[in-house]
Amino acid sequence: MPRSSDPDPRREPGSSTLLLREVPAHLGAAPALLRSPLLVALREAPAARCRLYVLADVAAPAAAPPVAGALVEVGEPASGRSALLRALAVEPGHRRRGLGRRLLADLLTELRADGVRALRCRADPGDGGLAGLLERAGFTVTSHAASEYDVPNxxxxxxxxxxxx
Incomplete structure (x- = not known):
């Protein structure tokens, strides 16, 4: 029988119990709930230059998966310490609760502390609102990339x- 002090795995993650932590960035590192967007990004980027950050609920059981994650590729120090946000994902059961905003805010703080001076991101149509999230967080559009093919659709x-x- 669970004690009253045991965390309830069905409860909402509380903002005061969330912790951003860096985990090794390799193809087996992304938890199952974040695998799709993060694995695609890891296949496209050199793992040696990538950092995988997860937002975990420390009040949840130790085996509980993180609620959100982000993959960041950090440039060389000579490049002015810029970074590229390759992917940002929130576990489907926790979306629309401000966790993407929390992950992004904590991520920006962590990168700033590590000496990164600019964060870039390429947002595609149908990205689940990533462009809107970034714009609300103070990102500005620097360019539009377009590709058109012979087929009009x-x-x-x-x-x-x-x-x-």
Whole structure:
């Protein structure tokens, strides 16, 4: 029988019990709930330059998966310490509760403390609102990337967003 002090795994993650932590960035590191967007990003980026951050609920059981995660590729020190946000994901059962905003805020603080001076991100259409989240967090659109093919129904439009830290 659970004691009253045991955390309830069905409860909402509390903002005071969330912790951002860095975990090794390799193909087996992404928890199952974050695997899809993070694995795609890890396949495209050199793992040696990537950092995987997860937002975990420390009041949840130790085996509980994180509620959100982000993959960041950090440039060389000579590049002015810029970084590229490759992916940001929130576990489907925890979406629309401000966890993406919390993850991004904690991530910006962590990167700033590590000497990163700018964070860039390429947002595609149908990205689940990533561009809107970034713009609300102070990112600005720096350019539009467009690709058009001979077939009139195929159009791909993306935007690059950046934020100085």
């Amino acid at each position: 195929i159009r791909h439009r993306a935007v690059w967003l950046v934020r100085e830290l």
